[in-house]
Amino acid sequence: MEANLAVRMVNITKTFSHVVANNNITLEIRRGEILSLLGENGSGKTTLMNMLSGIYFPDSGQIYVNGEEVSIASPKDALDLHIGMIHQHFKLVDVFTAAENIILGLNEKAVLDLNGVRRAVKEICDRYGFVIDPDKKVYDMSVSEKQTLEIVKVLYRGADILILDEPTAVLTPQETEKLFAVMRNMKADGKSIVIITHKLHEVMEISDRVAVLRKGEYIGEVPTSQTNPQQLTDMMVGKATTLNIGRPEPNGLTERLIVKNLTVKDADGVKKLSNVSFTAYGGEILGIAGISGSGQRELLEAIAGLQDPEEGSSIMFIPPDKEASELVGRDPEDIYKSGVGLAFVPEDRFGMGLVGSMDLVDNIMLRSYKSGKSPIADRKHPRERANKIVEDLEVVTPGLGTPLRRLSGGNVQKILVGREIAAEPSLLMTAYAVRGLDINTSYTIYHLLNEQKAKGAAVIYVGEDLDVLLELCDRIVVLCAGRVSGIVNGRSTRKEEVGLLMTRLSGKENANE
Amino acid sequence: MSQIVSLFQAAVYFGTVILFGAVGEILAEKSGNLNLGVPGIMYMGGIAGLIAAFLYENGTANPVPAVAILVTLAAAFVMSMIGGLIYSVLTITLRANQNVTGLTLTIFGSGFANLFGGNLNKMAGGAGQISVAFTSGVYRTKIPFLSDSTGVFGEMFFFYGFLAYVAIIVALAVKWFLNRTSVGLNLRAVGENPATADAAGINVTKYKYVATCVGAGISGLGGLYYTMDYIKGTWATDGSIEKLGWLAVALVIFATWKPNRAIWGAYLFGLLSWVYYYLPGLTRSSQEIFKMLPYVVTLLVLIVVSLRRSKESQPPASLGLAYFREDR
Numbered sequence: 001m002e003a004n005l006a007v008r009m010v011n012i013t014k015t016f017s018h019v020v021a022n023n024n025i026t027l028e029i030r031r032g033e034i035l036s037l038l039g040e041n042g043s044g045k046t047t048l049m050n051m052l053s054g055i056y057f058p059d060s061g062q063i064y065v066n067g068e069e070v071s072i073a074s075p076k077d078a079l080d081l082h083i084g085m086i087h088q089h090f091k092l093v094d095v096f097t098a099a100e101n102i103i104l105g106l107n108e109k110a111v112l113d114l115n116g117v118r119r120a121v122k123e124i125c126d127r128y129g130f131v132i133d134p135d136k137k138v139y140d141m142s143v144s145e146k147q148t149l150e151i152v153k154v155l156y157r158g159a160d161i162l163i164l165d166e167p168t169a170v171l172t173p174q175e176t177e178k179l180f181a182v183m184r185n186m187k188a189d190g191k192s193i194v195i196i197t198h199k200l201h202e203v204m205e206i207s208d209r210v211a212v213l214r215k216g217e218y219i220g221e222v223p224t225s226q227t228n229p230q231q232l233t234d235m236m237v238g239k240a241t242t243l244n245i246g247r248p249e250p251n252g253l254t255e256r257l258i259v260k261n262l263t264v265k266d267a268d269g270v271k272k273l274s275n276v277s278f279t280a281y282g283g284e285i286l287g288i289a290g291i292s293g294s295g296q297r298e299l300l301e302a303i304a305g306l307q308d309p310e311e312g313s314s315i316m317f318i319p320p321d322k323e324a325s326e327l328v329g330r331d332p333e334d335i336y337k338s339g340v341g342l343a344f345v346p347e348d349r350f351g352m353g354l355v356g357s358m359d360l361v362d363n364i365m366l367r368s369y370k371s372g373k374s375p376i377a378d379r380k381h382p383r384e385r386a387n388k389i390v391e392d393l394e395v396v397t398p399g400l401g402t403p404l405r406r407l408s409g410g411n412v413q414k415i416l417v418g419r420e421i422a423a424e425p426s427l428l429m430t431a432y433a434v435r436g437l438d439i440n441t442s443y444t445i446y447h448l449l450n451e452q453k454a455k456g457a458a459v460i461y462v463g464e465d466l467d468v469l470l471e472l473c474d475r476i477v478v479l480c481a482g483r484v485s486g487i488v489n490g491r492s493t494r495k496e497e498v499g500l501l502m503t504r505l506s507g508k509e510n511a512n513e
Numbered sequence: 514m515s516q517i518v519s520l521f522q523a524a525v526y527f528g529t530v531i532l533f534g535a536v537g538e539i540l541a542e543k544s545g546n547l548n549l550g551v552p553g554i555m556y557m558g559g560i561a562g563l564i565a566a567f568l569y570e571n572g573t574a575n576p577v578p579a580v581a582i583l584v585t586l587a588a589a590f591v592m593s594m595i596g597g598l599i600y601s602v603l604t605i606t607l608r609a610n611q612n613v614t615g616l617t618l619t620i621f622g623s624g625f626a627n628l629f630g631g632n633l634n635k636m637a638g639g640a641g642q643i644s645v646a647f648t649s650g651v652y653r654t655k656i657p658f659l660s661d662s663t664g665v666f667g668e669m670f671f672f673y674g675f676l677a678y679v680a681i682i683v684a685l686a687v688k689w690f691l692n693r694t695s696v697g698l699n700l701r702a703v704g705e706n707p708a709t710a711d712a713a714g715i716n717v718t719k720y721k722y723v724a725t726c727v728g729a730g731i732s733g734l735g736g737l738y739y740t741m742d743y744i745k746g747t748w749a750t751d752g753s754i755e756k757l758g759w760l761a762v763a764l765v766i767f768a769t770w771k772p773n774r775a776i777w778g779a780y781l782f783g784l785l786s787w788v789y790y791y792l793p794g795l796t797r798s799s800q801e802i803f804k805m806l807p808y809v810v811t812l813l814v815l816i817v818v819s820l821r822r823s824k825e826s827q828p829p830a831s832l833g834l835a836y837f838r839e840d841r
Contacts, residue, residue, distance in 0.1 A: 076714035091709040093702050095824055104702050105713030107695045139824050 004031045005067070006161050006192040007052065007083075012061035014047055019436075021047040024061075025218040027211055029161065034183060034193045036207035036224070038200075040236055041292045041464050044216040045196045046088075049163045053085035054078035065161075084154025085163040088170075090146050092138045099134040102153050117156075124155050128185045143268070144175040151182070162186065163194045168202060169293065170270075180206050198236070198291050200229045200503045214238050229503075230496075237466060237499040245446050245471040247490075248454060250284040256427055256458035257303070257317055263310040264298045272298040273309075273482045280458045282320065282426065285449060287473030287490060288462040289498055295482040296462045297347060300429050303460075304344045305332040317342070319426050320456065343425035345417055347432050347462075349409075353416045356405030360386045360397065363404060364419055389418035393444065410441035417448055428452050429460040434468070446472055466495050478502055518668050520784065520791045525673060526743055527757075527783030530555075530735045532680045534761025535768065535775045536687050537732030541597070542765060543691060544724035545704040545831040546604060549615025551732050552758020553622020554596040558733025559740040559754055560626035561592030566648035566746065567633060581648040585737065593733020596622060597726040605721045608835040623755055630748035642747045649746025652676065652738075676738045681776055683731060688772040700724055704829030707836035717836055735761065760786075763811040769818060769826040782807040 007029040014022040022044045029035055037045045050056045052063065054075040062069055065081045072078050078085070092101050099117040109116075118134045125132055130148050138146060147167060154162060164183075168176045183193055183206060197203060203210055204224060212219040212235040219235045257280040264273040273295040280286045288296055301307045303315055305327060315327040319340050327335060335342055346352040354363050364382040371378065386400050393414040397407055404412055413433065421428060430449070434442040449459050449472070463469045469476055473490040478501040486501040534551050541548045548554075565588035570576055600618055603609040630643075637643035653674045655661075660671040691697040702710040703720045711717050739754055740746065760782055767782070768775035789795055789803035818826045 074714070075712045079714070091706075091712045093705045093709055094830065095705060095827075096698075096702070100698055103695070103698070105699055105710065105715045107699070109695060111694055112698060137824070 005029070006031045006065070008064040009048070009052065010062045010064070012048065012051060012058045012063070014044075014051060014056060014058050020216050022051075022058075023216045025213070025216075027218065029192050029194060030209075031192055032187055032190045033208045034187055034195060034206055036203040036210045037194055037196045037213065038198065038203055038210055038232060038236060039213035040198060042215070043213040043236075045213055046165055048213070049085060049165065049194060049196060052078065052083055052161075053163060054083075055085075079154070079157050079159065082158055082160040083163070084157060084159030084161070086147065086150045086154065086165065086167060088165045090150055092146060092149065094139045095137065097135050097137055098132055098141075098149050098152075101138060101149060102134075102156050106157070120156060121152060124152055127189070128155070128182050130182060143170045144172075144178075147171070147179070160190070161192045161194070163196070165196045166198075167195065168197070168199065176202070198503065200232055203232065204229065212236055229500075233496060233499045233503065237495055240470065240495040241467050243467055243471050245443070245468065246450055247285075247472060247474070248450060250281070250453065250474050252456060253281040253283050254320070254456075255318055256280050256282040257315065257460075259299075259303070260314040260316070262299070262302060262313045262315065264295075264302050264307050264313075265310060266298075271482055273302070276479075276482075276484050278477050278484060278487060280427070280460055282456045282458045283453060284474040285453050285459040285461055285472055287469040287476035288460060288479060289466065289469050289476050289502060290479035291502055292464065294479040294502075296431065296479060298482075299479070300344065300346070300431055300460070300462065303327060303427075303429060304342065305330050305335045317427065341424065341426040343420035343423060343428045345413075345420050345428070345430040345433055347435075349412055349416055350405070354404055354412065357403050359401045359403055360390070360415060361400050363415065364389075364422075367419060367423060385419075385422055389415060389422065393418050393448075410437045413437060414441065414444065417445060421448060421452055424455075425452070425457055427458045427460070429462075431462045432464060433461065435464070442468075466498055470495060470498070514665065516791055518665060520787060521669050522672060523787040523790070524780050524783030525677060527786055528779035528781075529673070529677045529680045530739045530743060530757050531761040531764050531782060532684060532775060532779035533676075533735030533738060534732045534758055535764040535779065536680070536684045536772050537593075537728040537730065537735075538761060538765045539728070539768070539770055539772055539775065540687055540731065541725045541728035542770060542832055543700055543704045543829055544721045544728075545707060545829055545834060545836070546600070546721055546725045547611045547615065547833040548597070548600055548618075548725060548729070549612060549762065550596060550600050550618025550622065550729075551615075551761050552755040553619035553625075554593050554729045554732050555736035555739070555758045555761070556622040556626035556754050557596045557736065558589040558593040558730075559736030560629050560748070561733075562586070562589035562737040563633065563643070563645060563740045563746070563748060564588065564629060566645035566741070567637075567643060570645055570647050576647050578651040581651055585648055585652075585741065586734075589733050589737035590730040593736070594726045594730045596733070597729025598722075600729070601722045601725045604835065605718055605725075608837065611833050611835070619755065619758065623752070626754075627750045630750055633748055645741075645746040649741050652741035653745065674738075674742050676734065676742060679734075680738070680779075683734075684772040684776050687731075691772070701829070704831060707831055708838075711836075711838060721836075732761065760807055763808065766828075767811050767814050769814070770828060781810070785810060 005028055009027045012022055012025045025048060039045045047056065051058045054072045054077050057073060063072060070081055099114050099121065102121060103117050121132060121134045130152060132148055132152055167179060171179060187193060195207065207224050209221060209223055210227065210232060211221040214236060260277050262273055262276040266272050276299060290296055298307055302309050309328050313328050316324050317327050317340055318324040325340060350356045361379060361383050364386050365377060368382055369377050389395060390397060395411045395414050397411060433445050449461060453459050461473055470490060476488050476490050476498060477484055478486045478498055480502055488497060534555055538548060538551050562585040565585045566581060569581055569584050596618060600614055603614045604611050633643040656671040660667045691701060699715045700720055703715060703717050707717045736754055764775055764778050764782055767778045785806035789800040
């Protein structure tokens with residue numbers, strides 16, 4: 001074994017119920033290098049690194065650290081081997097200071113020695129070029145400061161191998177530059193750094209070597225100096241595969257939804273969508289592609305009235321045979337009352353779509369409990385509708401009275417989609433409608449969407465599988481970091497083109513930076 | 514003057530009971546366990562101390578003060594910890610709902626204690642109430658010399674049994690423990706963000722168990738002080754421990770989870786609870802309005818704290834939530 005190998009993961013396999021997250025992966029991490037772990041959403045990058053940091057335990061395979069086989073059962077085991085991971089969701093206590101977070105759980109001394117921590121933190125900061133105030137409370141920190149704190153925390157604990165999970169997703173370009181400078185300093189100090197990312201320009205800028213995963217498989221590795229974004233994209237998205245999803249020709253296209261200059265900021269004031277404009281037509285399926293977190297969720301929620309878009313945004317909804325109406329500034333109840341026929345299948349089935357502890361009929365009633373004049377809710381029609389959904393969509397359930405949480409994910413999704421289309425919407429929005437579903441159920445869902453399209457509804461399909469998007473959708477809007485990086489024709493585009501648009505490589509996109 | 518001194522003393526007697534209850538509860542809540550079983554636990558502590566005193570006094574010809582205190586303290590503390598253990602097993606291991614479990618424990622503790630309390634009264638001769646005069650006398654021994662030689666000052670500050678001073682010391686010790694020790698820091702992390710604590714290598718389950726059980730033990734001492742000092746070694750089945758127990762829970766909120774603030778808060782609650790007795794011209798019904806004061810003050814504190822949105826005055830972030838690792 002080579003002397004400069006810090007970590008060797010051999011034949012690692014990890015499955016979650018039936019899904020193979022990592023299949024027989026072998027990966028090496030060398031001392032004093034920055035390794036990029038590149039892949040699309042769900043390609044298994046984070047899962048693989050979680051096994052190195054003790055969050056998950058591999059089903060099979062071996063891990064060698066400094067040439068010795070090890071078993072990593074907890075984050076503490078990982079730290080004892082000098083492996084530290086900075087997760088996307090920070091593991092910090094909000095009401096503690098930086099120093100308190102750094103020494104949490106270490107029990108170095110019975111009585112807290114915060115002065116000692118301050119000195120040690122200062123030393124680490126001076127060495128690598130961080131800036132951090134040990135007495136600042138986490139709730140007063142910016143995202144970038146919190147990330148710095150996480151890095152200092154693992155360094156304080158003696159980590160020599162640092163894993164950063166999409167560290168730049170939450171940073172501004174200036175903060176990213178600072179982070180990269182620190183990473184270079186750490187590399188010069190002999191530390192090994194793994195950066196999990198899907199941003200190609202960052203891979204090219206910071207790393208020495210790139211390893212690519214796709215759908216749980218190890219595709220290969222290349223030295224960064226000997227590759228280019230095009231080659232990496234090809235490795236990342238792979239060759240197009242044929243799925244034979246039906247795509248009837250759209251007919252009678254009518255303008256249904258005109259989104260103009262839509263800008264949405266989150267609670268921290270970070271722009272999630274900026275100046276998004278597109279038009280959705282009745283009678284077509286409009287796909288939305290993009291790396292996860294590029295603003296898909298905010299886009300659908302803004303249309304459904306769940307976001308508060310910035311000044312100047314406009315979402316014009318034109319129902320068939322009715323006046324056009326502006327959706328910005330209206331809440332879901334208002335939109336529902338005006339009878340514009342908007343249906344939404346959200347990403348989070350039990351969080352936003354359905355109530356897990358309630359049965360099928362009750363969940364149908366969530367859509368209809370306000371109808372009628374009587375103070376007593378009408379259960380008869382929802383029951384009929386529930387029966388129809390069970391029959392038409394072949395939902396497998398012990399009975400209408402079974403709480404939905406006990407049903408399988410596929411059946412739950414059929415119920416949700418069934419409920420939303422039962423109201424005969426003129427606009428149907430679906431977010432990751434087939435996530436976690438088996439092949440047959442997925443095809444059922446595609447079929448339902450095509451039916452809606454044939455009826456003249458505008459269907460917006462947010463998806464993560466490019467192969468599906470390319471076969472199902474008439475047109476595809478590609479989002480990248482909250483902007484529209486391109487709108488392509490689903491019939492004529494190629495997978496590589498969409499892949500490039502997703503990772504900011506079109507000329508138009510670069511001009512925005 | 515003597516009226517004011519008397520009110521002050523009443524406030525301290527009263528405050529000591531709920532100070533124990535509140536400090537124990539703060540410790541438990543810092544681990545994320547909202548233990549609403551405090552009244553029941555105080556009942557269990559009170560009755561265990563009383564039974565121990567009764568058995569000791571009846572079993573020994575010449576009872577020794579120090580032994581009487583040790584026996585009763587140990588009985589009350591251990592019995593209260595058993596109450597905390599019941600709560601812990603249900604909420605931490607079996608992940609039962611914390612509110613339901615706590616309320617059930619309160620009902621259980623009250624029934625358990627009154628069952629034995631009623632029987633003790635019977636065993637004591639049937640004619641009247643049980644009385645453990647000897648042990649109670651030891652608990653009520655004032656600070657010698659200082660209490661009668663320093664005038665009004667002595668009557669106000671040295672006039673109480675030793676548990677009144679222990680309560681203050683325990684409160685300050687818990688404050689020091691939470692803020693100045695590594696274990697205290699870990700405990701606070703468990704109550705704030707158990708997933709983070711877990712990732713930092715802290716045994717979340719162990720911390721929750723120990724904090725809840727030790728907290729229950731401390732709370733139970735409030736029940737012991739009540740039976741030995743407040744009602745002078747007797748047993749009353751009128752449910753007044755329960756009322757004090759709920760005030761202890763309210764005091765935790767009033768003190769915004771800070772033990773040092775609970776000290777003066779406890780005496781303030783005592784003052785507000787007894788002030789009706791010292792105000793002239795109150796009828797039976799207008800008295801009741803004054804008895805509301807501690808609750809009104811707690812409500813006001815809640816409103817003020819909510820309006821200020823100060824991060825430092827909030828309950829532990831994961832208070833009331835069960836933790837299991839697979840959730841992350």
